[in-house]
Every structure is written in structure tokens, then in C-alpha cells.
Amino acid sequence: MTPTTAAPDSDDRERSAELAVRVRLAAGRLQRRLRQEADDRYTPSQLSALTSIDHHGPLTLGELAGIERVQPPSITRIVNALEGAQLVRREVDANDRRVSLVSITAKGRRDLDRGRSQWSAFLAARIAALPDRDRAALADAIPVLEKLVEDAS
Amino acid sequence: MTPTTAAPDSDDRERSAELAVRVRLAAGRLQRRLRQEADDRYTPSQLSALTSIDHHGPLTLGELAGIERVQPPSITRIVNALEGAQLVRREVDANDRRVSLVSITAKGRRDLDRGRSQWSAFLAARIAALPDRDRAALADAIPVLEKLVEDAS
């Protein structure tokens, strides 16, 4: 069905909708494709969380959940796994003993570098094989993708 | 081949690796963010598969699995769900009775349009709110993302 009313504004909305669909489909298929090359050492959500912990210093679990876009129970499980592998350390906050602060350990930082390069080796190889123009397009779009995930607006 | 000193080539690889990591993290977080706004009618993999079936005409299940980047057992389950909702039709191939061909039904096409706009409404709204420059960057990057998922080379 094509609405015959041709407002310039509706055209814009149309374009955004089309873009949204393609972004979603592409992200989904990329995710599934990458799963096939999975590094069996750590899971994607673990590496993602570990990266955030490394990057944003000591975090409360709630803050981490916010960054990872996940509910508290999920972050608990992820951090449990990371702690079990001694990649992060939990400490009780001195001022408020309800909150746990997680920070990365030396082992964690070591494994992160190693794990990350393995983790993205497949994708990195494909990106390296792209023509410069495509690589530039990708680089330009990443901040936009990150912005789309952010809170509020 | 390549000089061993700080070659521009190793620099390139570095950049690709960094890009790969960021693409992965962004895709993952986007995925989780979108899950929170989920439309509870159909699941993402169902809509993704339905879109492919719509777009690529009648497909064997194997072909569909290839497009969706999923193993045969997964596609079976997805198609079962879609067939149960009468969005697609399974037919036995006349020439080779082992293969099933799936095609979209009238109901499927109707629901696809409706479902898709709901499905991506959240993302579309955010994209619409972006400055033109960002939207353009996104549009340019989509074909690249799609290319990254494609087979071999």
C-alpha cells in the first residue's frame, strides 16, 4: 500500500523506517554469523561486560547493567562467571554495604587483550579486506550506532 | 611482501581489529537494547526469516538457513512457528521429495508490513531524530555490514 499523500515529512519517516529495518536485520545476521566463529573461551556477553569494566573503572553492578543494557539478574550471572574465572574482583562498597563494586584484575586485563583479538579475528580479517571507502563508511557509522543505544534523547 | 618495520600495513591491521571490536560491541548492545522494546507478536528471528522468504521467493529450508546464517535445526523450528501462524506455506518439491519449499502466504505478507513497522518503530524514531549527517553515515554503512556477513570471497 502506497499512501498517495506525499508530504515531505512522511518521506523522511519512511526513509528512517526502511533504515531501521535494515539495521536490525543486518545486526541480527551479523550476530548469528559471528556466533559461528565463536571463541569458546568466553561468551560474547562476558567479553562485552569485561570490556566495560576495564574501560569504566570500578562499577556497581547496577551501573554495569545499565551500560550493558541488561537487567540486574543478568548482570549477576555474567559477573559470577567472570569472577569465577578470576577476571574481575567484587568488593563491597565501604559506604553502602548493599552495593558491590566490580573491577578488572590483572589476569582479566591480560586475557581481555588476548581474548579480544581472537574474538574479533574473523571480523577484523573481513574488515581488513574491505576497500578503504567501505572501511571509512564503517568507521563513520560506529559512533552513530553507539548513539542509538544511548539513553534518553 | 611487507616490510617488518612499522609498516603501514600493520597499522591497517590494527585499525581493522579496533573497528571489529567496536562493531561487535555495538551490535551486541544494540541487539540487547532492541530486545527491551520487543514486539511480543513475533520474535526477531521469525521476522528476519519471514523477510527473507518474502524477498527471495520460494526457498528450500537449506537455502533459508544459509541466508539466515543458522544451522538446519534452527531453521526448522523457526519455520514451524511461522507455519503454525500461517504466515508461510511448506510444499514438497516435485522433483526431489526430500526438500521442502517455503513461501509466504497472503496473511504473511499482510502481517509482515504491519509487524515490521511496529517492530522497528523504536529504532526508526531514534533514527529519524538523528542529524542528517548521522543518518547518511548509517545509510552508507549498511551495505558494508551486509557485505561482511556474506559468504567467502
Add this chain to the structure above:
DNA sequence: ACAGATTGCTTCGCTACGCTAAGCACCGTG
């Protein structure tokens, strides 16, 4: 012509990774 390999899909059982609801421990205030 028909036994055995191959192919395409399905079934089964598993893991990962989200979620909500409910619970526990701790904090702050009346």
C-alpha cells in the same frame, strides 16, 4: 536392480542469555 553412500530435513538434548517475580540484606527516616 538394489545395497550403500549421500542429502535434506527433523528430533532430541544441551548451553547461553535474556526476562519477571520474589527474597534478602542493608540503608535512611519517622
Add this chain to the structure above:
DNA sequence: CACGGTGCTTAGCGTAGCGAAGCAATCTGT
């Protein structure tokens, strides 16, 4: 010092992937 609010955890559920194994149809070699 009770009582509501907050931060994390536990329990239980659903979806979504996977590999291994199974079944039915097709192909192939003798």
C-alpha cells in the same frame, strides 16, 4: 527501632542457537 526503599541475588521461565543422531528420499557402483 519499625518500616519503606534500594541493590543485589535466587528461582523459574522462554527463546535461540548448537551438534549428534535419525529418517526418508535420492543417487551411485557393481
